[in-house]
Amino acid sequence: MIHPPFFDTGRSFEENVLHGPFNAFADGEVFLREGEPQHRFLGFPVYLPFGIPAGPLPTARFAKAAFEKGFDLPVYKTVRTRELRSHPWPNVLPVEVDGDLTLEKRDKGLVVADDFREPLAITNSFGVPSSDPSFWQEDMREAVQAAGKGQVLIASFQGTNRGEGVDAFVGDYVLGARLVKETGAQILEVNYSCPNEGTTNLLCYDTDRIERISARIKDEIGNTPLLIKLAYFESQEHLRDMVRRLGKIVDGFAAINTIGAAVRNKDGSQALPGEGRLVSGICGAPIKWAGIDMVQRLKALREELGYSYAIVGTGGVTKPEDYAEYRAAGADAVMSATGAMWNPYLAKETQEYVKKHGIQ
Ligand SMILES: Cc1cc2nc3c(=O)[nH]c(=O)nc-3n(C[C@H](O)[C@H](O)[C@H](O)COP(=O)(O)O)c2cc1C
Structure with missing residues (x-):
């Protein structure tokens, strides 16, 4: 069932940061847990290894509300080492997808739908905005501390390519990791897979580069677990080589990010305003097949x-x-961005479902 979203798609990113969360995430109602946490994720006890991935939780207030509603593994939205403004509003639009978003349908591009409805299919395009570390470090510290028993915050970050060469780019990731670790975050996630930055090639497909960056980040953060966020890999050989090299450096893989596709209005014009925004990330129900496929392949490769x-x-x-x-x-843990945005009770309903059906 669709509820009014806790991240208001009718407002700009900045307004969400200043005034959010909204609707049920603002009611202060707490989903109370009983007994002891029965699961562990990367060594941390959790009631249910379920959370909200990087994106819909841009401040401590959002993260706190997610914890209160029973999302035990919320991810604080990706931050950078310097302020960067969001792409202009609108940033989230409903899209028409008939069934799965196959790679053929992705290549043809999509058309905007009239409203948000089930099965939820949306595009999001923010460009990975960030406040300055002088703001987000303090806010992230609050988010880390908002975790209750059996809960842990994951902090997402990424470097920025400012055209100053590879060493500077790698160094910016390392600085990001250091700044995030200073907040007390216990699990870090580095985003290598955002399709909304106007670049055609995602960083996660450049194995040499992410091997180098990840090794430098691990040198910086020591025993703190590091997840890397991936997009969908079409080639099994490519995925296998990447996992063979990165699987011994990092502590986990998070997959998938959105699938990039051109999004147009019904009259054929570009849907999202501005340069570099014809292609944006598609998420929600039609990409589940790709997430499941990646999880199965990552599991087989792990074995x-x-x-x-x-x-x-x-x-x-x-x-x-x-x-x-x-x-x-x-999957050792599962996360929902689009589904959770329109259903603040998804963690509670999932808890009830697993209890009823005896699922882990
Ligand atoms: C509003 C919104 C903002 C997002 N921002 C980020 C981000 O900052 N960093 C990131 O790694 N992924 C981001 N994502 C991608 C999600 O983490 C997730 O990988 C993707 O949406 C697929 O999950 P879903 O089908 O449950 O939405 C964002 C997604 C949404 C819906």
């Missing part, structure tokens, strides 16, 4: 290569059954 990394399954989780499907596919 084949004898690694022990964690797998975070994301993409198209809009109902409790989707959580169960991801767990069966091999």
